[in-house]
Amino acid sequence: MEISLRDLITVFHGMGFGALFMLAFSGALAELFRMSALGRAVAAPSPTEHRLLMLYLSIMVVLAWATVISGAYLVYPWYRATPPAGLADLTGYPQRLLLSSPETSGWHSLGMEWKEHVAWLAPISMTMVAYIFGKYGTSLVKLPQIRHAVLAFVIVAFLATGIAGAFGAFLNKYAPVRGGPAIHLMKGE
Amino acid sequence: MNSPQTRTSARRLADADHRWEAGASQFARTELACAVSLSIANGPAAAAILAAGIGCFFLGVFSLGGDASQALARFFIFYTPTGPLSGVTTSAIVIWLLSWFGLSRRWRGKSVALGRVTAAAFMLLAMSVLLTFPPFMDLLQGK
Numbered sequence: 001m002e003i004s005l006r007d008l009i010t011v012f013h014g015m016g017f018g019a020l021f022m023l024a025f026s027g028a029l030a031e032l033f034r035m036s037a038l039g040r041a042v043a044a045p046s047p048t049e050h051r052l053l054m055l056y057l058s059i060m061v062v063l064a065w066a067t068v069i070s071g072a073y074l075v076y077p078w079y080r081a082t083p084p085a086g087l088a089d090l091t092g093y094p095q096r097l098l099l100s101s102p103e104t105s106g107w108h109s110l111g112m113e114w115k116e117h118v119a120w121l122a123p124i125s126m127t128m129v130a131y132i133f134g135k136y137g138t139s140l141v142k143l144p145q146i147r148h149a150v151l152a153f154v155i156v157a158f159l160a161t162g163i164a165g166a167f168g169a170f171l172n173k174y175a176p177v178r179g180g181p182a183i184h185l186m187k188g189e
Numbered sequence: 190m191n192s193p194q195t196r197t198s199a200r201r202l203a204d205a206d207h208r209w210e211a212g213a214s215q216f217a218r219t220e221l222a223c224a225v226s227l228s229i230a231n232g233p234a235a236a237a238i239l240a241a242g243i244g245c246f247f248l249g250v251f252s253l254g255g256d257a258s259q260a261l262a263r264f265f266i267f268y269t270p271t272g273p274l275s276g277v278t279t280s281a282i283v284i285w286l287l288s289w290f291g292l293s294r295r296w297r298g299k300s301v302a303l304g305r306v307t308a309a310a311f312m313l314l315a316m317s318v319l320l321t322f323p324p325f326m327d328l329l330q331g332k
Contacts, residue, residue: 072278077270110323117252117321120278121245121314124285128241132234139229146234149307153241156314 001188005180006078013070014168021063021122022165025158028060028129032154035140036147044141050133057130064123064157071168076116078177094175107174111167119164125157232296235306240292242310242317244285249320251277256323257330 003011031053045053083093090097098108129150133140140147254261255273265276319325 068278072271072274073268076274080272081270113256113323114321116274117248117277118318120248120281121317121321124241124244124248124282125314128237131237135233135237136229143229143231143234145303145307146231146238149234149238149303149310152307152311153238153314156318160318 001185002182003185004178004182006075006177008183009070009074010172010177013067013075014165014172017063017067017070018161018165018168021060021067022158022161024056024060024063025154025161027056028154029151029158032147032151036144036151044138047138050138054130054134057126057133061123061126061130064126064161068119068123071119072116075177078179079112079171079175092179094171094177097175098171104174107167107171111171115164115167115171118160121160122157122164125153125160129154129157230296230298230300231303232299232301233293235301235303236289236292236296238310239306239313240285240289242313243288244281245317246313246320247284248278248281249317251280252321253326253329256326 078094080095081093083090083096087093090100095108095112098104098112132146132150136143136146251265255265255277256262262273265273265280267279268275
């Protein structure tokens with residue numbers, strides 16, 4: 001059983017950081033919604049609960065930045081690499097492979113073009129959210145306007161991550177980023 | 190022995206009393222929330238929220254610029270293997286952090302009209318989503 005280096009890095013980018021970040025949204029959204037729930041009086045979280053929430057949000061911020069940075073600076077250069085002139089087999093050049101056919105070019109011109117930019121809204125938004133939680137602490141429960149603003153940014157960050165993640169999965173299906181040295185994971189039978 | 194009419198009246202009185210207490214308690218909670226809101230400066234939060242909106246908006250503007258102009262696309266190549274995306278995102282991040290720093294200094298320890306600030310931030314955020322959407326970019330460029 002083996003995997004190429006580029007495959008492995010792509011897995012770390014998409015499944016390791018991206019999917020984990022996406023999954024973490026469920027917890028963050030649930031907690032934010034609970035705190036902002038339709039004007040109901042909500043009990044302030046205890047200092048321990050607040051510390052846990054801060055840790056949770058901080059991990060989300062790290063995951064968000066790790067996802068976009070690994071995507072832009074590790075995976076994307078392999079994706080957009082230029083093939084040598086006259087090369088017929090474009091398997092190792094995903095962008096050119098997609099653009100080589102009108103049946104698949106939309107995956108690049110819509111999918112990748114949108115994904116590569118919109119994904120960056122998530123780490124910017126989540127950094128702001130974590131900062132506000134850190135700055136205001138448990139008193140945030142008494143500041144509904146700020147909570148609502150934060151919730152709106154989290155929802156947009158979630159949508160942006162969803163768009164980037166979904167297109168990433170489809171792109172990797174139609175034109176996977178492959179190549180580089182093979183890494184042997186285990187010996188087969 | 191109480192008549193059924195007397196019991197109904199007593200229940201109504203008790204219900205009204207309970208409703209008044211609930212209303213007074215809700216009023217007290219709202220008053221307390223307002224007082225607390227006023228005592229906590231919202232400036233740092235407003236600065237962070239508006240700066241995030243500005244950063245996202247410039248990400249959209251630079252994406253459009255890089256797509257529309259070859260000269261801008263070349264300018265945004267900060268790291269050749271990544272191409273213009275490196276400059277587009279780095280420049281937007283720099284603007285986001287600078288605006289955050291500037292607004293934080295300006296609004297430190299102050300309370301601002303948060304409603305207007307968040308409305309502006311949402312508008313910028315919504316525009317950033319639109320500006321990164323390739324069909325909208327094409328529409329703006331008349332493609």
